[in-house]
Amino acid sequence: MANMLNEETISFGGEIDEATCYIAPTLLDNPPDLYSPVMQEEIFGPILPILTFETDQDIESVVSQYEKPLAFYVFSDNRAFSKGLIERFSFGGGVINDTLMHFGNEKLPFGGVGFSGMGNYHGKFGFDTFSHHKAIVNRKNWIDPPVRYAPYQGKLKWLKLFFKYFT
Secondary structure (H helix, E strand, C coil), X not given: CHHHHCCCCEEECCCEECCCCEECCEEEECCCCCCCHHHHCCCCCCEEEECCCCCHHHHHHHHCCCCCCCEEEECCCCHHHHHHHHHHXXXXXXXXXXXXXXXXXXXXXXXXXXXXXXXXXXXXXXXXXXXXXXXXXXXXXXXXXXXXXXXXXXXHHHHHHHHHHHC
């Protein structure tokens, strides 16, 4: 992960201690190369690239170059703008005007879409993702009404009568 920082503009943090496998929380300001490792890989560490945009078209042109991200963070005072971005793009989890809060809340699902993974992994969502819910029908075999089987000609009135009184 430290190699991701080699050619990036660090605006905060960036301290690395290879002996202890430590990387300080690091902010990267407008990565110049959208094809650099930090922009091509999912970052499971304390590195956050910050991209600023002037127009919606700029955002669209950059975001559309990538697969669906695991996380999508929007910083804006404009509620309609933020909501529009959240609705327009597909991603695992999102936060407006903050980071990581979706990951730290066990009541929210966490997980990706597409290449970022499938399913949700937190609390009950994780239990449900890794559980198999079996559907079981236990039907009694003492009566098997012939109305269930073909030919169906002449059975419609019996079915209507049944559903009228038993549903």
